[in-house]
Amino acid sequence: IINNILDFSKIESGKLVIEAIDFNLMLTVEDVTDMLAPKASEKKLELACLVYHEVPCLLKGDSGRVRQILLNLGSNAIKFTEKGEVIIKVELEKETKNKVVLLFSVTDTGIGIPKNKQKTIFEPFIQADGSTTRIYGGTGLGLSIAKKIIEIMGGEIWVESTPGKGSRFWFTLAFEKQNTPDDAEKVYADFRGLKVLVVDDNETNRAILVKMVEGFGCKPEAVANGEEAIKIMKDSAQS
Numbered sequence: 001i002i003n004n005i006l007d008f009s010k011i012e013s014g015k016l017v018i019e020a021i022d023f024n025l026m027l028t029v030e031d032v033t034d035m036l037a038p039k040a041s042e043k044k045l046e047l048a049c050l051v052y053h054e055v056p057c058l059l060k061g062d063s064g065r066v067r068q069i070l071l072n073l074g075s076n077a078i079k080f081t082e083k084g085e086v087i088i089k090v091e092l093e094k095e096t097k098n099k100v101v102l103l104f105s106v107t108d109t110g111i112g113i114p115k116n117k118q119k120t121i122f123e124p125f126i127q128a129d130g131s132t133t134r135i136y137g138g139t140g141l142g143l144s145i146a147k148k149i150i151e152i153m154g155g156e157i158w159v160e161s162t163p164g165k166g167s168r169f170w171f172t173l174a175f176e177k178q179n180t181p182d183d184a185e186k187v188y189a190d191f192r193g194l195k196v197l198v199v200d201d202n203e204t205n206r207a208i209l210v211k212m213v214e215g216f217g218c219k220p221e222a223v224a225n226g227e228e229a230i231k232i233m234k235d236s237a238q239s
Contacts, residue, residue: 005141007068011148018153022178023063025102026051029090032070036086039078046085047078050208053215055092056100060176065149070106072142073169077108084109084166085204093172101174112163121159122147146171192217195236199229 010016033049040047051057070088077086087107094101113121122143150157150171161167196218198209206222213220223229 007141007145011145011152016149016152018065019062020060020176021063022058022060022180025055025057025059025063025066025090025175027057028063028067029070029088032067032074033088035071036074036078039075040086043078043082045078045081045083046202046205047087048085048205048208049088050211051090052092052211055090055102056095056177058178058180059100060178061173062153065153066173069146069149069171070104072146073106076142077106077110077167077169081108081110081166085202087204087208097177099174099176101172103170103172105168105170107166107168109166112165113159113161113167114163115161118159118161122157189217194218196220197229197232198222199224199226201225 007016029049029051033047037047074086074088085108087105089105089107091103091105092100093103147157150173153173155171155173157169157171159167159169191213196213198206198213198220200206200209200222201224203224206224210220210222221232223232
């Protein structure tokens with residue numbers, strides 16, 4: 001709470017500093033997921049992240065602020081979700097030789113936000129429903145801070161939501177690419193053409209894992225349980 005109030009006062013006084021340092025986006029997103037995992041586990045929620053294969057990960061920008069935005073959105077998603085999942089994704093929106101614009105999303109299956117409250121939730125000290133403050137706690141500053149940081153960094157944020165079904169927060173940010181070439185393609189070359197069996201009881205997790213291994217050039221097949229997996233492995237071994 002104190003950190004939120006200090007950040008809010010820095011933003012209001014125009015003293016928030018945005019850095020431009022080399023960072024690895026994949027490691028930043030995975031770090032956020034690791035930090036959110038204990039809370040998600042306590043509530044028995046599925047938590048997953050996907051940075052699409054075409055997204056350049058060696059970037060120049062303020063990784064600390066990216067982490068802060070994702071933690072704010074991810075913490076909110078977990079707080080207001082009692083069952084289901086929270087998914088963090090990063091997609092490529094636009095790319096030039098030296099820069100990229102990325103589209104981030106944080107999706108949950110929580111309580112959702114009524115249409116008439118979807119703009120006011122970005123205002124300071126406001127929550128969609130006053131009763132949620134009593135049930136879930138919080139200052140009502142997280143979304144306001146995230147919005148202001150995103151705008152200072154030249155991006156924008158918006159939300160799509162259906163009450164009772166969940167919410168998806170989107171935001172865009174632009175970054176410079178690092179001059180260092182990414183050697184990932186050389187690593188992926190070792191996996192190209194390999195057949196991969198993906199087994200997970202959660203449909204979203206399966207979809208994410210399939211996307212990841214497809215990005216490595218593999219040929220995935222996905223099933224929902226161990227029984228199906230054993231049958232496929234036996235059939236594969238016989239053929």
